[in-house]
Amino acid sequence: MHAHVIFCAVTITDTSTVSAPPASAIAEQKWTPRLWGVLAVLCAVLFLDGLDVSMVGVALPSIGTELGLSTTALQWIVNGYVLGYGGLLLLGGRTADLLGRRRVFLIALAVFAVASLVGGLVDDGALLIATRFVKGLAAAFTAPTAMSILTTTFHEGPARNRALSVFSVFGASGYSSGLILGGLLTSFGWRWTFLTPVPLAILALVAGIALIPKDRPAAGGGHDLAGAVTLTGGMLLAVYTVVSAPERGWLDPLTVGSIVLAVLLLAAFVVVENRVAHPLIRLGILRIGTIVRANLSIVALFGSYLSFQFMMTLYLQDVLGWSPLRMALALLPAGLLVAVGSPFVGRLIDRYGTPRLILASMTSLTLGYAWFLATAGNAPHYTVTILPTMLLLGGGFAFGFSSIMAQATDGIHDDEQGLASGLVQTSGQVGAALVLAAVTALVAGGSHTGTAAADFGQYHPGVNLVTGVAVVGLALNLIPLVRRWTVGALPRGGRPLS
Numbered sequence: 001m002h003a004h005v006i007f008c009a010v011t012i013t014d015t016s017t018v019s020a021p022p023a024s025a026i027a028e029q030k031w032t033p034r035l036w037g038v039l040a041v042l043c044a045v046l047f048l049d050g051l052d053v054s055m056v057g058v059a060l061p062s063i064g065t066e067l068g069l070s071t072t073a074l075q076w077i078v079n080g081y082v083l084g085y086g087g088l089l090l091l092g093g094r095t096a097d098l099l100g101r102r103r104v105f106l107i108a109l110a111v112f113a114v115a116s117l118v119g120g121l122v123d124d125g126a127l128l129i130a131t132r133f134v135k136g137l138a139a140a141f142t143a144p145t146a147m148s149i150l151t152t153t154f155h156e157g158p159a160r161n162r163a164l165s166v167f168s169v170f171g172a173s174g175y176s177s178g179l180i181l182g183g184l185l186t187s188f189g190w191r192w193t194f195l196t197p198v199p200l201a202i203l204a205l206v207a208g209i210a211l212i213p214k215d216r217p218a219a220g221g222g223h224d225l226a227g228a229v230t231l232t233g234g235m236l237l238a239v240y241t242v243v244s245a246p247e248r249g250w251l252d253p254l255t256v257g258s259i260v261l262a263v264l265l266l267a268a269f270v271v272v273e274n275r276v277a278h279p280l281i282r283l284g285i286l287r288i289g290t291i292v293r294a295n296l297s298i299v300a301l302f303g304s305y306l307s308f309q310f311m312m313t314l315y316l317q318d319v320l321g322w323s324p325l326r327m328a329l330a331l332l333p334a335g336l337l338v339a340v341g342s343p344f345v346g347r348l349i350d351r352y353g354t355p356r357l358i359l360a361s362m363t364s365l366t367l368g369y370a371w372f373l374a375t376a377g378n379a380p381h382y383t384v385t386i387l388p389t390m391l392l393l394g395g396g397f398a399f400g401f402s403s404i405m406a407q408a409t410d411g412i413h414d415d416e417q418g419l420a421s422g423l424v425q426t427s428g429q430v431g432a433a434l435v436l437a438a439v440t441a442l443v444a445g446g447s448h449t450g451t452a453a454a455d456f457g458q459y460h461p462g463v464n465l466v467t468g469v470a471v472v473g474l475a476l477n478l479i480p481l482v483r484r485w486t487v488g489a490l491p492r493g494g495r496p497l498s
Contacts, residue, residue: 031159034211035153035154037207037211038149038153038211038212038213039150039153039154039163039166039167040207041204041207041208041211041212042146042149042150042167043166043167043169043170044170044200044203044204044207045105045109045142045143045146045201045204046143046146046167046170046171046174047170047171047173047174047177047200048112048174048197048200048201048204049139049142049143049171049174050170050171050173050174050175050177050178051174051175051177051178051181051196051197051200052116052135052178052197053081053175053178054174054175054177054178054179054182055178055179055181055182055185055193055196056077056078056081056132056182056193056194057078057178057182057313058178058179058182058183058186058193058324058328059182059185059186059190059193060074060077060078061324062186062189062190063077063128063190066190067123067124067125067128068125069125073125073129075247076129076132077128077129077132078132079243079244080129080130080132080133080136081132081133081135081136081139082136082239082243082429082433083133083136083236083239083240083243084132084133084134084135084136084137084138084139084140085136085137085139085140085143085429086136086140086235086239086426086429086430086433087136087140087232087235087236087238087239087240088136088137088140088141088232088235088236089140089143089144089235089422089425089426089429090231090235090281090419090422090423090426091140091228091231091232091235091280091422092104092108092140092141092142092143092144092145092418092422093144093145093148093418093419093420093421093422093423093425093426094280094281094418094419094422095141095418096141096144096145096148096418097148097415097416097417097418097419100214100215100216101145101148101149101152101215101418102149102208102212102213102214102215104141104145105141105142105145105146105149105208105212106205106208106209106212107141108138108139108140108141108142108145109138109142109201109204109205109208110205111134111137111138112135112138112139112142112197112201113197113198113201113202113205115131115132115134115135115138116131116135116194116195116197116198116201117194117195117198118131119131119132119135119194120191120192120193120194120195120198121191143421143425144418144421144422144425145418145421147167147405147409147417147421147425148417148418148420148421149212150163150164150167151409151412151417151420151421152215152414152417156410156411157350158346158350160406161345161346161347161349161350161402161406162346162347163346164345164346164402164405164406165342165343165344165345165346165402166342166343166346167402167405168338168342168345168398168401168402168405169338169339169342169343171401173335173339175335179328179331179332179335180325180328180329180332181193181196182324182328183323183324183325183327183328184325186324224272224273224276224278224279224280226272226276227269227272227273227276227279227280227281228280230265230266230268230269230272231266231269231280231281233265234262234263234264234265234266234268234269235266235426235430237258237261237262237265238259238262238266238430239429239430239433240258241255241258241259241262242430242433242434242437243433243437245437246437246440246441250441270283281419282416282419285412285416285419285420285423288411289480290354290407290410290411291407291408291412291420291423291424293358293407293476293477293480294354294358294404294405294407294408294424295408295423295424295427296427296473296476297358297361297362297400297404297473297476297477298404298408298424298425298427298428298431299427299428299431299432299434299435299469299473300362300365300431300469300470300472300473300474300476301361301362301365301396301397301400301401301404301428301473302428302429302431302432302435303431303432303434303435303436303466303469304365304369304435304466304467304469304470304473305365305393305396305397306432306435306436307432307435307436307439307462307465307466307469308369308393308462308463308466309331309334310436310439310440311439311443311459311462311463312330312331312386313327313331314443314459315456315459316330319455319456330382330386330390331390333387333390333391333394334390334391334393334394334397335394336394337391337394337395337397337398338394338397338398338401340398341394341395341398341399342398342401342402345357345398345399345402345403346402348399349402349403349406354403354404354406354407354410355407355477355480355481356481357399357400357402357403358399358400358403358404358407358477359474359477359478359481360396360399361396361397361398361399361400361403361404362396362400362470362473362474362476362477362478363396363474364392364393364395364396364399365392365393365396365397365400365470365473365474366467366470366471366473366474367392368388368389368390368391368392368393368396369389369393369463369466369467369470370467371385371388371389371392372385372386372389372463373460373463373464373467376456376460376463377456378455378456378457379455379456380456404424405421405424408420408421408423408424409421409424435465435466435469438465439462439465439466442461442462442465443458443459443461443462
């Protein structure tokens with residue numbers, strides 16, 4: 001990881017029951033001050049999400065020391081957020097379609113602000129983890145809803161591509177800023193990493209109330225209680241199993257039982273959706289080739305990138321003994337490249353189309369990991385190995401994020417934009433959790449040689465895995481393009497291939 005709203009001068013027209021406007025209408029959309037204001041609110045929320053995740057990650061050691069949390073308990077400050085976020089993203093996106101995007105967005109943003117405040121004030125580890133779960137739950141509703149508001153406010157084509165480019169800049173800037181701010185704020189106290197987002201969230205909430213236009217809920221659906229229960233239960237259990245399995249063990253009876261129960265609940269959900277008159281999620285959306293490729297591509301992008309950054313964080317801090325701030329500065333070039341490059345991606349999508357841009361993204365990612373493997377050895381040099389790798393990964397993320405999001409929602413009716421947005425963001429979160437769980441198991445299975453403080457050998461299996469994930473993403477997007485090139489049917493415009 002959303003009523004079609006058209007801004008013309010100062011008039012807001014709700015067209016939630018119609019499909020995307022024709023090309024002539026797309027060319028006439030004006031970017032009024034209010035339209036910019038809506039985009040600013042959506043960008044602020046994405047910025048807050050990235051800021052929060054990275055700041056808390058940097059503050060974890062300080063939190064553990066002050067609250068006396070074990071490593072096992074400490075990981076749930078991160079995993080609690082992932083559980084709420086990944087487990088409810090699909091439901092969050094579809095709920096916005098059914099109940100109204102503005103209403104769901106504003107309520108979830110208010111919950112996010114309250115949970116941030118409480119998290120900065122508590123002195124109990126269990127309560128802190130609970131606030132992280134609630135924040136993840138709130139983000140599961142704000143993230144796909146923000147995306148669906150964007151994709152239904154900005155017309156499909158150049159306007160939407162431009163808006164998605166700006167949107168992605170703030171996500172990257174939030175994460176990059178969080179790394180630096182986390183290092184600085186933690187020196188004053190870890191609680192500031194929780195309290196800092198509160199006033200920003202309140203400002204975004206007030207602006208959202210003033211600027212985001214009211215929309216009508218979808219005409220159909222909303223009566224699928226069995227679908228909501230089985231989907232929520234299945235996704236929560238699946239994400240919980242993924243994030244807890246590395247600690248407990250994949251063959252542990254509780255892990256196996258959780259996997260089986262999650263599969264049964266999700267299978268029951270599929271059965272229900274095929275039988276009810278008003279399904280919560282139209283499963284036919286999964287038969288659209290471009291959408292399936294976009295969802296698998298986000299798995300390759302997020303899964304490889306976040307897992308590699310996880311390994312570098314451990315290596316630079318735990319092995320080399322770098323400070324959180326020095327580590328953040330070392331990894332910052334990738335985020336800066338995303339922030340600088342993303343504004344131009346919208347124009348590139350208009351000219352070359354999403355398939356070529358996603359292919360370029362996967363190529364850059366694969367080259368980055370391949371360069372790292374070729375030059376790292378057991379003591380990777382920052383200038384020779386780490387910096388070029390982070391630049392290639394930043395380029396891959398800049399090309400890929402906006403392009404994947406555009407392809408995942410392109411051609412989808414307004415009534416299902418929240419579903420499409422929630423689907424691609426769920427794929428990214430759950431896919432990243434799966435890859436990270438596998439990487440964690442590989443890294444934990446390695447051992448330091450004990451002969452050198454800077455030994456990287458323990459992490460090589462994990463880098464091999466993320467390289468393989470990137471290669472699969474590359475092949476996934478290269479094969480359809482080669483087939484189209486072969487028959488001479490590759491379109492030159494911004495429309496993705498079917």
